[in-house]
Amino acid sequence: MKKFPTNFLWGAAMSAPQTEGHSLLNGKSASTWDHWFETNPEKFNANQGPADTSNIYELYKEDCQRMEDIGLNSIRTSIAWTRLLPDGKTLNPEAVAFYRDYFQEIRNHGVEPIINLFHFDMPMWLMEKGGWETRESVDAFAFYAKTAFEQFGDLVSKWTTFNEPLVHVECGYLFGYHYPAIVDFKKAVQVGYHTLMAHTCAVKAFREVLPQGEIGIILNISPAYARSESDADQQAKLASDLLNTRSFLDPAVHGHLPEELIALIKENELTPETQAEDTQLMAENTVDFIGLNYYQPRRVQAPTNPAKPAKMPSDLYGAYDWPEKRINPYRGWEIYPEAMYDVAIMMKNDYKNIPWFVSENGMGVADEERFLDENGMIQDDYRIEFMKEHLDYLHQGIQEGSNCFGYQTWTFVDCWSWLNGYRNRYGFYRVDLDNQFQRSVKKSGLWFKQVVQDNGYTN
Ligand code: BG6
DSSP states (O other), X not given: OEEOOTTOEEEEEOOHHHHOOOTTOTTOOOBHHHHHHHHOGGGSGGGOOTTTTTOHHHHHHHHHHHHHHTTOSEEEEEOOHHHHSTTSSSOOHHHHHHHHHHHHHHHHTTOEEEXXXXXXXXXXXXXXXXXXXXXXXXXXXXXXXXXXXHHHTTTOOEEEEEEOHHHHHHHHHTSSSSTTOOOOHHHHHHHHHHHHHHHHHHHHHHHHHOTTSEEEEEEEOOOEEESSSSHHHHHHHHHHHXXXXXXXXXXXXXXXXXXXXXXXXXXXXXXXXXXXXXXXXHHHOOOSEEEEEOSXXXXXXXXXXXXXXXXXXGGTOEEOOXXXXXXXXXXXXXXXXXXXXXXXXXHHHHSTTOOEEEEEOOOOEEOGGGGXXXXXXXXXXXXXXXXXXXXXXXXXXXXXXXXXXXXEEEOSBOOOOGGGTTSEEOOSEEEETTTTTEEEEOHHHHHHHHHHXXXXXXX
């Protein structure tokens, strides 16, 4: 049997905008998602918008029981900034009551809550002022963070500032997948920088309000693998790692941006506006732990005919189509569990072996009702296989000394996925959209329960 360390956290991750529903009710103001769906519904799969999502706002008590039913000992979700502080300043009492009861209920079921502050859900009132492009967003986020720590710090001891901060940078300012769908490398860098400073200032507030607690950040990790050992391909790998991994991981753990990243940004005339105190703030506000969301690697090669200075990241590294790749056809993402080991060793060797956990890993599959058995249970053996393969490599990394303290899958109950709506399902529980969001456990949920019970599994 492959055994995991004592007190290993086994769980699932989710987020407020993807699960709560009640998106414009109970005092909550609009996020960019509410606004975008209202103005451009055609962009969203099957007209599925953010209003209802999986209705945890109403079903959280039953859902906390469901967490216990499949043995989870931890869960990650987020607070909606727009629910807690609808105008950025005024506390919404209904939100305080809801989150307090929800977090207490999670704990009552023996599950440890890990609470995140931002999961792609920018308040519309702030976006109207320029969102992360403005320095004002840093102070606004720090105020929100401080408020959340004060209101819920007695119920939650593990906090994270951002989920995948690079995603709103890339999707919002380079590739058009998230509002405001701007394509501008320089703005993207500024947005990334302000996000980093917002994270840093939130950590600072945390140390003041909850000195006994622990705080981290959740990063999407797609380790770069170069086509060849040639200098040009290796240069592309370096650029990808600097922009996509080290841009947040280095300051979060080491307290400063990599020199090579600063030089790369400068060479390409992308240097953001900064403030004199930022360097010291970063140095003084490193994290206690890191969460890494791993789904797929990044295959890179030297770019062909790159613009100089770079207009897009593809001018710094090209995408390499690895002929041997294995793909999840529903999501179009490569399946490469081996990277889990590489990431574990990277954390050990390059990041002081800081405590870290796999904060998301999972497989989205469309039309899962194809796999319903005669008892109405989804037989998602593919998902079990996917988790096992990844856990195998994670286990190997832990055996070699990597300080990993948990594994959380995406996700607990099927949830709404941004522009993809409910097309791909990831949950341990199926959500029936035609039947008032009724849930039913999948085979993977029962498999996971056994894993948690045994603190490991047999291949
Ligand atoms: C992660 C995000 O990147 O991947 C989640 O934190 C997201 O919000 C998950 O839902 C799965 O990706 P997708 O795009 O298929 O929903």
